Amino acid sequence: MRADYATIVDWVADGARVLDLGCGDGALLAFLESKRRAEGYGIEIDDAGVLACIRGGINVIQSDLERGLAGFDDAAFDVVILSQTLQAMRRIEAIVAEMLRVGREAIVTFPNFGHWSHRLQILHGRMPVSSSLPYQWYDTPNIHLCTVADFDAFLAERGFRVLDRVVLAKGRPVRVAPNLAGELAIYRFRRQ
């Protein structure tokens, strides 16, 4: 199970209506269904992910997130989740706006580029490679990496209200200097 799932499940209410963007094989939705009786849909573009969801009995809709969430009505969901997908998306502002259009709340998780090991590697003149960023510069799908401080500023500039923020390292919450020590950032936010 991915490190961010335990935190996400804590933030999802019983019986919540959930939309999971980039749901992969549907593991998070299956987890939320069993722990929270949550219901909803996953969106996935990849054929293998769609097939895995169907095998697992997860409602999945094959779609390209870059084209927005036109198939969904305003405020149709209690929470819209984007788990470790943000950094690979082209149009960040557009997808965040769409999340807050179709959902009351958004949960976003991403690898923290500000982690000390990444900073150290850049200091040594190389692009960072780590357990949270396991790609070389030439084959990475990640095109919009950011730090915890960057995302704080991004939300603040748009007037979004952060309801929760947890930064993990080795699966445990980091309380001191999260932007330096944290590997994985998890945010829950909404419009003001």
Added chain:
Amino acid sequence: MPSFSETTAQAEHATVGDRSVGPVLPQVARFDTPLPLACGRTLAQYELAYETYGTLDAARSNAVLICHALNASHHVAGFYAEDPGNVGWWDNMVGPGKPLDTQRFFVVGVNNLGSCFGSTGPLSTNPETGRAWGSDFPLITVEDWVDAQAQLADRLGIRQWAAVMGGSLGGMQALDWAIRYPSRIRNALVIAAAPNLSAENIAFNEIARQAIMTDPDFHDGNFEAYDAKPRRGLRVARMIGHITYLSDEQMDAKFGRQLREGLNFSFAPEFQIESYLRHQGEKFAEYYDANTYLRITKALDYFDPATREDGDLARALAPATCRFLVISFSTDWRFPASRSREIVKALVRGRRDVSYTEIAAPHGHDAFLLDNPQYHAVVRAWFERIASEIGAAQ
């Protein structure tokens, strides 16, 4: 027997595989309870031709209904012993070990009312006159078909289908089952379909109908009495239809601008695509009935469940309680993916269980009949889940 259920795709791809259901026998169910039709008329009695594959389990929980599209039939899988080349139109989908596994499911293929392959239709005898119905056969709707299919389900002792599945016009029947018989269907597989026809779709159908109706051999639909058949009209209708089943890129890949011999400055078929279309038209004109073609295209044109709810498809689908699998194909321009997404959007709005996949396939609308690993894997996975829910045999 002619290879009557042949589809455009089948013509080139059907072969008896090693996982065939084997030789099959068509059956006929006769109904004497009158069937009221949407047009206001009533069929006092009628027959439905059907085939079954696999075994109905003791709980009668593993039955799957296959609905056919424009020119297919109840001959879904297997072949006829006396005509081994006549392979069912969805034989690559239905059979032992195939995506819809007949070792686990009891599969029913039914020929729709108004068709010309065994069920009551324009070629049948009108009991009131003792002559063929011909042009007097009523116009039939998708809803009429589904009502008749429900009668067949009763006859077979099937209270609830594990799934109703169909492509194109067949997918519309699956949708209608979900809406009007919600307690009788647990899964709807709606493939390469649309919630209604677009103006362009209707336009193509109207050209096909005009081709038939303006053929001098049509005789207002009573051509049998004149010992004639509107072959020219049927040929053109088929050529038009055929174009809409293929994709531009597939046609280019297959035919391009290839010539049969050379340019002769004549109107004889010179390009390969011309002779191909003519060949398809000729075959079709031999085995298909003109009055049936007119009626089935009208049934397509009329289908529009949302009209019953002021155009609100989500409200039209509100009675449905089954799980939906909606599948579209990337190069289908007859029923493009956007039309399938309309169905999905309406189901999501109604908070229904639905999954949707858009299969990357070059074959246009015909893709739903063809082999495609992802497409077949998705359908297989869907039925495996159903099988595990009902505890169907491995």
